[in-house]
Amino acid sequence: MQIIPIRHPFDSKQIPTDDVVMVLGFFDGVHRGHQKVIETGKKAATEKGLKLAVMTFNQHPSIVFQKVLPENMKYLNSLQQKERLMEKLGVDILYIVDFTSAFAQLAPQAFVDQYIVGLHSKVAVSGFDYTYGPKDVADVDHLPKYAQGRFEVVTVSKEELAGEKISSTRIRKLMESGQMEEVTELLGYVYEIEGTVVHGDARGRLLGFPTANIKVKSTVRLPRIGVYAVEIQIGDKWYIGMGSIGHNDTFGEGRELTVEVYILDFHQDIYGEQVTVRWNHYLRDQVKFDGAETLIAQLKQDELDTAAYFSTDTIG
Known part of the structure; x- marks a missing residue:
């Protein structure tokens, strides 16, 4: 072309x-x-x-x-x-x-x-x-x-x-309510964003859930704040992950909005890499937890829910 x-x-x-x-x-x-x-x-x-x-x-x-x-x-x-x-x-x-x-x-x-x-x-x-x-x-x-x-x-x-x-306006409204399966149906493909993996505060690593912090341009339209079952492309390979869009209010009010992905069964350093994230399925809203233990318990459940969601789907 x-x-x-x-x-x-x-x-x-x-x-x-x-x-x-x-x-x-x-x-x-x-x-x-x-x-x-x-x-x-x-x-x-x-x-x-x-x-x-x-x-x-x-x-x-x-x-x-x-x-x-x-x-x-x-x-x-x-x-x-x-x-x-x-x-x-x-x-x-x-x-x-x-x-x-x-x-x-x-x-x-x-x-x-x-x-x-x-x-x-x-x-x-x-x-x-x-x-x-x-x-x-x-x-x-x-x-x-x-x-x-x-x-x-x-x-x-x-x-x-x-x-x-079928319109861009309708798709945007569906994204605002986390209805990603409907978004996929209207687009004809799973909604994707692109960004760069940058250093975060490493809090996820301390919790046992190290995340890739993804810097996206201000012009990128993000789905609603919450936790998602996602796919992430690193190089030419796709991986399953839990995607989070939010402010991490458990660790303090007024924090910057971040996009993070915990990649299941993945143990590589990928700082500086350009990645693509597909937002397949909305799991839950962001919650302010009363401590690390309850947050970790929820993350473990999110991991199970993500694996269950993709168990019937093909990645990539």
Whole structure:
């Protein structure tokens, strides 16, 4: 897959000369609804003998429109994760457009002329709710008018599960309540985060449950505070673990939020390694224990519950 970053105004020399089917969207999560849109584009590209291109943005539009600080925006995917998911879906060219103020000010016709026609699109595919400017003049219903017969417009209807639209908003709400199996069903894969293993206060080691403390970027959307059955990838191998998101209130109030994983049957030092954690199943809420003994007893139970959860599942 070819990845092409674009900053407005772009140089036409950056753009491959191949005609393409262009799929449009932000695609946070690349969930099953997004996958339906991309698969529709893939089918059209195959039928017409064209390459499949996807256009997304480097950051969420609300950073420009609503003045949200970039470091405060929480995403279901990093750009790198999004790239890998797109490649799996058979995308040939991924355009990552810098969502700047200058780009945001493009009139709908100018956007169509420069970013659909200008990228050699013969078909434009999007979800039913895609917009490229003010909704009243720049929704999918207006796109054929701006196309002026230069490309075909394909609109994909909403994908539902249990009578409700599959959306990034729905997934975020499920994560906030720890419903990770439902999150997996809507995404089409187990939710993952990436981070670096850093030194902690080594308290877990003293308790007999040494944990990998994982530093994640501020833009990573974490599931709700609590304890989870997780998988962790170290190198190219996946391991079972107990994941914890919380403040460790048993050892004092006002502590920093941490992400930690106790890896079952694992005895290696992995400080400094880049790891991926899959959040499979919510076990319990964080609890402030009255001492180390009750905490250790609960951790032993968590370990049993984690092993039991994965006893019927395949890791990796």
